[in-house]
Amino acid sequence: MAQDTLAQRWKHVRERVDAACRTAGRDPSEVTILPVSKTHPPEVIEQALALGLHRFGENRVQEIRDKAAALPDRGVEWVVIGHLQTNKAKYVAQLAAEIQSLDRLDLAEALQRRLELEGRELDALVQVKTSPEPSKYGLPPAQLIDFLDTLRDYPRLRVRGLMTMAVQSEDDAAVRACFRMLHELRDRARTAGHDLPRLSMGMSGDFGLAIAEGSTEVRIGTAIFGARDSV
Template identity: 80%
Template sequence: MTADTLADRWRAVRARVDAACRTAGRDPAEVAILPVSKTHPPTAIEQALSLGLHRFGENRVQEIRDKAAALPGCDIAWVVIGHLQTNKAKYVAQLASEVQSLDRMDLAEALQHRLEIEDRVLDVLVQVKTSPEPSKFGLPPEKLIAFLTALRDFPRLQVRGLMTMAIQSDDAQAVRSCFRDLRRLRDQAQEQGFELPRLSMGMSGDFELAIAEGSTEVRIGTAIFGARQAL
């Protein structure tokens, strides 16, 4: 992939996001784009850095380790968006700037412990399961308030909002329902005193629908970097 190709794709995605915002009656400045670089090589990230991008989403902690080693000195904020095992908490605490897939207490405990050792704090989003698909991860919606309450005892974890993955379906209403449910859960939580300004929802195939339902950040991989590469 050439640098021109990446630049063209980035501009096209930004234009689509802006258009979706205007259609929804929203200010485009309200919606950030998180480029998802998973499976793509460090050279692709170097091209993205040349465009002024510096935050990149990755599913696997091992990929963050490898890419961070291959790109020393680069001003990169690594964002973990995939399901996270507790035994990876050490590397997350050392390398990541944010985790968008916090969904259970044992993971919160592991991250808190490792962050204390590293003397760092970490932005986190709580992942909520709004799709009926068994393959999707996330906290059950009915447990959100109790989980947010418990997280107040973890000062190294700075809760900034919520994340979800919609059902994979051609039914736009089914997809929108997943995003709408997360927004409603956020609103209910805020009514109970939790400050949750961010809603990370929407990917390459459904981000316009997510923006219509209130997303503040869309996670875009394929539309920016092209088809996933084999690991």
């Protein structure tokens, strides 16, 4: 992909996100974009770095390992957005700046142990399952407050907010309902004493709806990097 094409796509996405914010009556500065670079090679990330981007979302830990090795000392912040097995916690503790898919206690325990060994801390968003689809991961909404209470015992994990993936549907009301649920859950958690400033929700196809429901970060892949060679 030529750099000017990537630059144009990034500019267009930023403009679309800003427009969605204005339509929702929000300040565009309230919503950040997480470029999702999964399946794209280090050469493409080099182009993105040249545009001033430095945070990239990845689904697979193996990709983070390979890309981190190819891009040493470049100040890249790798963000884990995919479902994570506990046996991959070692590499997340070593390489990632953030995980947005924290959804169960055994994963928190594994990350805490590995972070202690690495002498590091890790920003974390709790992934909540707001969609009825069996293919979607996430903590059941009813368990959120108890889970957040328990995470206080894992100080290496700095819980900053919540993440979700909406139902895949042509029905905008159904999609918005998923995002609205996450916002309401965040408000309940705040009442229970948990400071959760961030809501990561919305992707290339539905970020406008997410922004209307209070998203503070949208995860955009294809619209920035183009079609993927593989999934």
